[in-house]
Amino acid sequence: MFKKNMAPRRTQQVRAGPSTEQSYVYKVVLLGSTAVGKSSIAFRYVKNDFRESMPTVGCSFFTQLVCLETATIKLEIWDTAGQEKYHSVCRLYYRGANAALLVYDIARKATFARAKLWLRELEKEFLHDEIVIVLVSNKTDLAAQREVTFEEAEEFAKSRSLIYMETSAKSNHHVTEVFMAVAHKLLKQEQQKESALQHQPWKKSRVDLREPSNQTKKCCMN
Numbered sequence: 001m002f003k004k005n006m007a008p009r010r011t012q013q014v015r016a017g018p019s020t021e022q023s024y025v026y027k028v029v030l031l032g033s034t035a036v037g038k039s040s041i042a043f044r045y046v047k048n049d050f051r052e053s054m055p056t057v058g059c060s061f062f063t064q065l066v067c068l069e070t071a072t073i074k075l076e077i078w079d080t081a082g083q084e085k086y087h088s089v090c091r092l093y094y095r096g097a098n099a100a101l102l103v104y105d106i107a108r109k110a111t112f113a114r115a116k117l118w119l120r121e122l123e124k125e126f127l128h129d130e131i132v133i134v135l136v137s138n139k140t141d142l143a144a145q146r147e148v149t150f151e152e153a154e155e156f157a158k159s160r161s162l163i164y165m166e167t168s169a170k171s172n173h174h175v176t177e178v179f180m181a182v183a184h185k186l187l188k189q190e191q192q193k194e195s196a197l198q199h200q201p202w203k204k205s206r207v208d209l210r211e212p213s214n215q216t217k218k219c220c221m222n
Ligand SMILES: Nc1nc2c(ncn2[C@@H]2O[C@H](COP(=O)(O)OP(=O)(O)OP(=O)(O)O)[C@@H](O)[C@H]2O)c(=O)[nH]1
Pocket: 032, 033, 034, 035, 036, 037, 038, 039, 040, 041, 051, 052, 053, 054, 055, 056, 057, 080, 081, 082, 083, 138, 139, 140, 141, 142, 167, 168, 169, 170, 171
């Protein structure tokens, strides 16, 4: 059962000279078991580098600007800790997220099962069209040790309307593409929403049901 997420998507419009440039800020959260490569994916994307990293404590935070044809998007990337002891803290981090990357390690089947549990948790927190979810199979460079097939993961992703992508933070395979897919999907949804409002302008208008102001009351009593 999907539950409504109350946190609003933060968007803003920047006016620069005669042209109007759209600019949006989106929160993207990385979730998954420990050592699946969440920090490495974030680090590869933001710094284009790969290092042996220590397990994340709580959460790390990165930002990255994405310039698309019609808009500039700032991604706020929240890299959560996968260790079990941080599970309850992670809930705080995915609140208000616009997108989630559910990361697992192709060479550890248990991490795929854990990604499915994360999905269940997100489904309780968000309405279906409120969050873009990508199932990310990381460590494709370890193909010889693969325990989850491409077909199995793709089939699962399809059945739950998720974007599915395979990456290797180590060999820099499809990491940027994951974030670009997220940015494009979020922007498309935003534009569809705006265009729907333009075609149904009455949805924009509001009826003010508040008590009349003191001044009005006085006037009526006169
Ligand atoms: N072979 C290979 N190793 C990777 C890849 N990505 C990450 N690793 C390694 O996997 C280990 C865990 O990577 P992290 O990025 O710290 O994993 P994490 O999911 O952030 O772990 P937590 O912070 O504990 O949640 C490290 O030794 C990385 O070097 C990859 O694409 N291929």
